[in-house]
Amino acid sequence: MAKDTSEVLASYMQILSNLIYASERLTESEMAMIISSLNRWVTKKNLSVKRSYGVGTIVQMEWGNNFSPELSYKHPAVIIEEWANTVLVIPTTSTLVKVSAAYHPIDNPSGKWYYRKVGAVEGFAHDCALILNNAKIMSKARIISVLGMIAGDVNDDNGVFREVRKTMIKNFFSKEWIEHQKLVQAFEQEKEKNKALQEAYDKLLEENKLLKSADNKETAEKNEKSEETN
Structure with a gap:
């Protein structure tokens, strides 16, 4: 067991020391998100979720502690593909710089392809940007709640859901x-x-x-x- 190994205990104490050191340089909100993320991982890491959410579902997810420019902590996301215990999701951001730079067929047709501006018309609570180049396959245990459904028929070639999938294929492959x-x-x-x-x-x-x-x-x-x- 880990508790019986001195090397592991030494590493554990090093992590605690690093967190204390980092807490002096982080904002209160970010430290709270780090603690929340770690706590969810500790309590949910072995949870197997086989519930079907359906493609096009908008969910709140725990993205965990990641390296920049990877997304971290809690963010809404759209399920692009689904399997038994995992989902392929695209996260969203409300950062104004990214929303302004995002592609939109009417508002900003020359915008960056890896940001796609969406809003109430597409089924979201407010204007935000889908971050296509941060798409990730994740465990369903990371899903915190269901927020809604992307607007339109997910099988409609002219709908935003199919458009996003095609954009990913076109640029990733x-x-x-x-x-x-x-x-x-x-x-x-x-x-x-x-x-x-x-x-x-x-x-x-x-x-x-x-x-x-x-x-x-x-x-x-x-x-x-x-x-x-x-």
């Missing part, structure tokens, strides 16, 4: 995205060729019907004249 786009373009070209061939075929089919009709008419007229002669 740019080579694969380019290859995919080439395939899409090639497919569309083949569809146009097929459409042209189908139209030509339909035209020939119609002409064939007219020729057959004319031929049948001519044959009928000949037969009629032959019967009159007889």
Whole structure:
């Protein structure tokens, strides 16, 4: 056990010493978040949560103590993908600088792709920015509460949820995205060729019907004249 090992106890005392030293240089609010994060980890680290939240759900999460520029402590997030015990989430921030720099199709079409401005229209309590390049797979035990649901149908290609997923694929896996786009373009070209061939075929089919009709008419007229002669 750890308590029976002098080396571990020495490291434990070093951590306490470092925390005391850090507390003299941190704000009250940040120290409170660090303590809250550590306390949640100690009490929830072995918790297995198999509840289904659903993609597009907005949740409050404990991001833990991380290195800069990774996100730390409590932040809302959107569930982008879900598995049995884990979720892929994108955190949000209300920092004005990041919200102002964030991409928005109407407000700021030239904004940074890795920030996506969202607000009440998209189902959030207020204006904030999704931090796409801080997306992370996390344990469901880190979910503190459910805050809502992203607006619109998550399967709608024109909705914000699908837009965000496509933006992630386009920028995280740019080579694969380019290859995919080439395939899409090639497919569309083949569809146009097929459409042209189908139209030509339909035209020939119609002409064939007219020729057959004319031929049948001519044959009928000949037969009629032959019967009159007889």
